[in-house]
Amino acid sequence: MKITQAEYVISAVGPAQYPVDGLPEIALAGRSNVGKSSFINKILNRRNLVRTSEKPGKTQKLNYFIVNHAFYFVDVPGYGYAKVSKKDKEAWGRMLETYFSEREPLKAVVQLVDLRHPPSKEDIQMHDYLAYFGHPVITVATKSDKVPRSKHQKHKQIIKKALGLQADDPFLIFSSLNGTGKDEAWQALEPYLH
Numbered sequence: 001m002k003i004t005q006a007e008y009v010i011s012a013v014g015p016a017q018y019p020v021d022g023l024p025e026i027a028l029a030g031r032s033n034v035g036k037s038s039f040i041n042k043i044l045n046r047r048n049l050v051r052t053s054e055k056p057g058k059t060q061k062l063n064y065f066i067v068n069h070a071f072y073f074v075d076v077p078g079y080g081y082a083k084v085s086k087k088d089k090e091a092w093g094r095m096l097e098t099y100f101s102e103r104e105p106l107k108a109v110v111q112l113v114d115l116r117h118p119p120s121k122e123d124i125q126m127h128d129y130l131a132y133f134g135h136p137v138i139t140v141a142t143k144s145d146k147v148p149r150s151k152h153q154k155h156k157q158i159i160k161k162a163l164g165l166q167a168d169d170p171f172l173i174f175s176s177l178n179g180t181g182k183d184e185a186w187q188a189l190e191p192y193l194h
């Protein structure tokens with residue numbers, strides 16, 4: 001994918017701020033610190049479009065980025081950060097429920113997990129939640145540079161099993177450090193960008 005344009009558009013807390021142009025949306029979800037911002041920057045060839053390593057749990061909004069004037073990446077605030085208050089967690093849950101239950105331009109969700117570890121309880125919950133709403137999910141296991149290549153397939157199978165993925169469900173191994181999986185990510189996204 002040749003990236004000709006990538007820009008931050010808006011932080012939305014609810015439908016009143018969602019774009020109204022109807023362009024396709026790809027949402028990106030994952031545990032805080034999993035490497036979601038790095039993934040977005042890497043596949044868009046932008047060093048710092050999405051700020052990495054912000055205080056986890058701070059961004060409680062849906063951050064919209066427009067790409068090639070043709071589709072949106074929607075950065076969903078990370079989950080699993082222990083220090084978030086109950087009140088903030090509930091607000092986060094409501095925001096996600098509104099978005100995932102009724103957002104018509106949403107075409108697919110990229111769920112980031114860490115290739116090093118089995119999925120957390122929250123990773124599994126999020127996967128089930130997205131499947132419940134019927135959204136196509138592309139699972140991206142990132143930080144693969146931190147796992148010896150000889151162990152990639154083993155870790156992949158552990159993650160797929162824990163998430164209940166079928167053999168042919170889209171799953172890719174990624175690294176923001178060395179670009180592993182970048183072309184595969186665009187291949188997996190391509191059907192949803194139009």
Ligand code: GDP
Binds near residue numbers: 032078178
């Ligand atoms: P986010 O909270 O999910 O947006 O995570 P970030 O993208 O901010 O990444 C969290 C930390 O993991 C940062 O220190 C990144 O530099 C690091 N990181 C992210 N992706 C990778 C990766 O593919 N490989 C390695 N080695 N580190 C990564």
